[in-house]
Amino acid sequence: MKQTFAVSIGGAAGQGVATPGDVFAKILTRRGLHVNAYNAYQSIIRGGHTFLTIRTGPEKVTNMGDRIDLLIPLNQDTMNRHLGLLGSGAAVIYNADTIQPGIPADGVQLCPLPVSQLADITRNKVAQNTLAMGAGLNLMGVGFQPLEEVLTEQFKKKGEAVVNENVAVARAGYEFAAAHFKPFLNPLPMTDNRYAVLSGNVALAMGGVAAGVKFYCAYPMSPSTGVLHWMAAHARKAGVIVRQVEDEIGVINMAIGAAHAGCRAMCATSGGGFALMSEGLGMSAMIETPVVVINCQRAGPSTGVPTKTEQGDLWQMLGAAFGDYPRVIAAPTDIADCFKIIPEIFNIADRFQCPGLVLCDLLLSEGRLSVDPKDLDFNVPIDRGELITAAGGPPSGPDRDGIYKRYLITESGVSPRAIPGVPGHVHTAATDEHDENGVLLSDEYTNPAKRRAMMEKRMRKVAGIEAAVKPPELIGPRNADVTLIGWGSTKGVIQEACEILHEQGISANQLPVRWLVPLKGDAILDILKGCQHTIIVENNYSGQFARYLRSETSYVPDGYIRKYDGEPFMPHHIAEAVKEQLAGKTNLSVPRHEIMV
Amino acid sequence: MATTAEVSRPLTLADLKGKVDPDWCPGCGDFGVLAALQKALVELQIPQHNVVTISGIGCSSNLPGYINTYGMHTLHGRTLAVATGVKLANHDLTVVVTGGDGDGFGIGGNHFIHTMRRNVDLLYIVMDNQIYGLTTGQTSPTSQLGMKTKSMPFGNIEAPLNPIALALAAGATFVARGFSGEQKHLTELIKEGIQHKGFSFLDAFSPCVTYNHDNTYQWFRPRVKKLEDEPAYDSANWYAAMEKAQLWGEEIPIGKFFERTDIPSLHGAEPVLAQGGPLAHRSLRLPAEMSRGFAEELL
Numbered sequence: 001m002k003q004t005f006a007v008s009i010g011g012a013a014g015q016g017v018a019t020p021g022d023v024f025a026k027i028l029t030r031r032g033l034h035v036n037a038y039n040a041y042q043s044i045i046r047g048g049h050t051f052l053t054i055r056t057g058p059e060k061v062t063n064m065g066d067r068i069d070l071l072i073p074l075n076q077d078t079m080n081r082h083l084g085l086l087g088s089g090a091a092v093i094y095n096a097d098t099i100q101p102g103i104p105a106d107g108v109q110l111c112p113l114p115v116s117q118l119a120d121i122t123r124n125k126v127a128q129n130t131l132a133m134g135a136g137l138n139l140m141g142v143g144f145q146p147l148e149e150v151l152t153e154q155f156k157k158k159g160e161a162v163v164n165e166n167v168a169v170a171r172a173g174y175e176f177a178a179a180h181f182k183p184f185l186n187p188l189p190m191t192d193n194r195y196a197v198l199s200g201n202v203a204l205a206m207g208g209v210a211a212g213v214k215f216y217c218a219y220p221m222s223p224s225t226g227v228l229h230w231m232a233a234h235a236r237k238a239g240v241i242v243r244q245v246e247d248e249i250g251v252i253n254m255a256i257g258a259a260h261a262g263c264r265a266m267c268a269t270s271g272g273g274f275a276l277m278s279e280g281l282g283m284s285a286m287i288e289t290p291v292v293v294i295n296c297q298r299a300g301p302s303t304g305v306p307t308k309t310e311q312g313d314l315w316q317m318l319g320a321a322f323g324d325y326p327r328v329i330a331a332p333t334d335i336a337d338c339f340k341i342i343p344e345i346f347n348i349a350d351r352f353q354c355p356g357l358v359l360c361d362l363l364l365s366e367g368r369l370s371v372d373p374k375d376l377d378f379n380v381p382i383d384r385g386e387l388i389t390a391a392g393g394p395p396s397g398p399d400r401d402g403i404y405k406r407y408l409i410t411e412s413g414v415s416p417r418a419i420p421g422v423p424g425h426v427h428t429a430a431t432d433e434h435d436e437n438g439v440l441l442s443d444e445y446t447n448p449a450k451r452r453a454m455m456e457k458r459m460r461k462v463a464g465i466e467a468a469v470k471p472p473e474l475i476g477p478r479n480a481d482v483t484l485i486g487w488g489s490t491k492g493v494i495q496e497a498c499e500i501l502h503e504q505g506i507s508a509n510q511l512p513v514r515w516l517v518p519l520k521g522d523a524i525l526d527i528l529k530g531c532q533h534t535i536i537v538e539n540n541y542s543g544q545f546a547r548y549l550r551s552e553t554s555y556v557p558d559g560y561i562r563k564y565d566g567e568p569f570m571p572h573h574i575a576e577a578v579k580e581q582l583a584g585k586t587n588l589s590v591p592r593h594e595i596m597v
Numbered sequence: 598m599a600t601t602a603e604v605s606r607p608l609t610l611a612d613l614k615g616k617v618d619p620d621w622c623p624g625c626g627d628f629g630v631l632a633a634l635q636k637a638l639v640e641l642q643i644p645q646h647n648v649v650t651i652s653g654i655g656c657s658s659n660l661p662g663y664i665n666t667y668g669m670h671t672l673h674g675r676t677l678a679v680a681t682g683v684k685l686a687n688h689d690l691t692v693v694v695t696g697g698d699g700d701g702f703g704i705g706g707n708h709f710i711h712t713m714r715r716n717v718d719l720l721y722i723v724m725d726n727q728i729y730g731l732t733t734g735q736t737s738p739t740s741q742l743g744m745k746t747k748s749m750p751f752g753n754i755e756a757p758l759n760p761i762a763l764a765l766a767a768g769a770t771f772v773a774r775g776f777s778g779e780q781k782h783l784t785e786l787i788k789e790g791i792q793h794k795g796f797s798f799l800d801a802f803s804p805c806v807t808y809n810h811d812n813t814y815q816w817f818r819p820r821v822k823k824l825e826d827e828p829a830y831d832s833a834n835w836y837a838a839m840e841k842a843q844l845w846g847e848e849i850p851i852g853k854f855f856e857r858t859d860i861p862s863l864h865g866a867e868p869v870l871a872q873g874g875p876l877a878h879r880s881l882r883l884p885a886e887m888s889r890g891f892a893e894e895l896l
Contacts, residue, residue: 029896196895206891212881215686234891238883241685241869241876245678246711253675253708257682260669261649261690262877265682283672373896378888382881390878419877420667420683420690423646428661428668431654440662440670443617 002499004057005188006065007136010082011074014046016126020072020133021052023154025197027137027146028056029370032191036061036492037368040567040597043222043306049077051597058189061370062334062492066572069184070139072132073099081596083108089185093135093177095128111135111181118172127169134173141187144174196373200338200364201226201268203371204294207342208266209238210378213292215258215265217243217251219273222306223362224296227268248273252280252293260289260429262389262419264346268294271313272303274320281355282321285458287429288407288417290349290356292342297361299566308566309362311488311539314516314548317357326352326413326461328469329517331359331488335369336376337514343380348468351385352461353417359516361539363489363568388418388425405436409453413460462518469515471523476509482578483531485557487513487545490537490569497574508578513545521553528555535559535581537574559587567593608642610635615663626803626814627657629777630724634693635664636780637787648691651680653700656731657724657803660695674705677712680719681863687875688864691791692719699729702738702758713767713796718862720790723760724777724803727812734808744811761842761854764798765835771797772838772855776821777804778814779851789853795862802851817849824852832856 088107
């Protein structure tokens, strides 16, 4: 098993959970360690319960893991909720003035800090947090120097006095721990690697800029708002117009307007906002103006659980907008992939002049991951397809009458697209069914032959899209006892579940699906044909992917693992479910989330 | 087949003739609005490839198909959002948005308000016939009280919206009303609206000869009074405009109610557009050191 270490910090919203989280993440990545952070929180600005878990290790950390090594409860509620999760070897650092520990399991080290003796709590309201950071890093075997550096950066703007005070408080915690507590058995290692730490939302935004997005608009909606924030903060530098619009209907239509005029345009939302956008997607498909829309899923239906994760929008995406039209749907498989997938889907959307949909979720959007800066390379391939701009473009096609036809019927279904402003290519793009010239069929007294020809022209693009996308690949040993099929964000946790199973003598592999449309059903069937026992793992109630796979391929797996309590899978959830299914106890497992957040 | 004016010769009305003839009912007010728009573009000599005519859905929204400029026939009510995107992406384009009262004040009401607030530089012509035509005659947001339609056969009990007052309140920087039966006057308003650097709203009475038997040409003709005929009227005075906007019945003012030129349009205020030309013409690639900088922020 890989060496990992997880620290969890919990408290009420407003108690300052985020700052220690950021400080730990910085110190760990500067040590050359990977991190993966997941924050379980509520839709509340002050109060409630927030629980941040940062897991680190010398190798890539793909998920929040199963074990907490160090718990830092900032209030009694956090202590009460989570002390029982700690096992032998773990430690809990807490403010002895205000928090009672309860009874821990054997081998759990209680580390009470006499906060009022170590710091002036009348002046420093978050002294307990800073003391705990110092104490925690001592137990983890990290020297004081890195903490001093990060705190200095953190408080630099507030002046030297504030820096000095915080460093002094942290040092008091560090030294108190050295004198009174036992360090962890394995001190955190160090490597020469350097990693960037980013959320999926930042990765999606950066991927957009790398793809050449010049227009981004949005209506704030958790958990997608981080994309808007990054875009807005970097708009001037990157030359991106960022607009906050009155609603998601306005968002999609404004993005399509900008795209129609020649920009690469993108927008992000969550399930509810996406629902409002669906008519707009039909327009994108009908007027053949590409646009990229990101749905960062949260638990639904309706307002749902705004701060919790789910993979419950697949069928919404598959069915969004009425009528048949070509679309592309991709589900990034981790935070680094959020960056990669955006330029890829833009190229497909541009080449095939159709909407490109990205199905992300809260787990990736708001989670954080260490990424090698080399994997954030902006020098990505850009293919705008058959676009005619003032600067030129492909020939306008075989103009039988010597005129430009925007919706020229071609073998590929793709018609050269001129943007407004180009002389000699004047045309109207219509959401009504139209002929090759863009003339409304209703203006020519509905013509079944033309309607059929236009439907077939548009739908011929599906074959091209199919060819542009790679099928999924099996990860792990070929002839495994069990094959776990997942899509999007579950890739990391399934991978770790496979490792756990392997240690317990069960060989497991994984088929992670990244392109949902086109699904590449034939390739998937080919792979699954050779598998012994297949289980579909997904974060929703009804098995949306299982139903989709079945509808496209008639494939029925041996079992299902589903979770719909708002929290992501932990590796042991999947490993235990696999075991009960291999033992023949059930073919549908719904693991219980033990952490009460 | 429509011809295409090149830079070398002046734009003519023939150039602006669409690929097909309008299929509006004979006598429809929309013919007059289309003709006035075509005349205005010829008088202003804006090359047709630099004009985008954008509409929503409804009888009047079929207009982009009948004029030979770049055109978009978008979704019901969503025109102004689409048009905002077009204008921000390429502010060199002249954007003319056309639609009906149901499209703009009903289903598109939210976008109407916010686009005015943003002062997007475009001309929005609403062909206001106070009825839903293409759906065969239902009450619209501007249908008068008591008006009997298929959806309110016992008479409309909802007060009509006042588009001029709403536009003034929402911050439109050019607010005017025209009448399809007053061609020259309407053409001048369209020209002014296109030239205004900001959001221009033009409510154009465009009688529906099939479904609205109350607000007919005959009904409007004796009632409409041109503001231009009142020498004392000051269209820079917002309060005076708001007062005039309240008139309805025996006297209905048409003309330019209000114009202000002291606030920038949305694209004029957008810092990203302060230098470098239209967004749509810019390179998709960023300088390598800038992209490296974005990644380094995260280290």
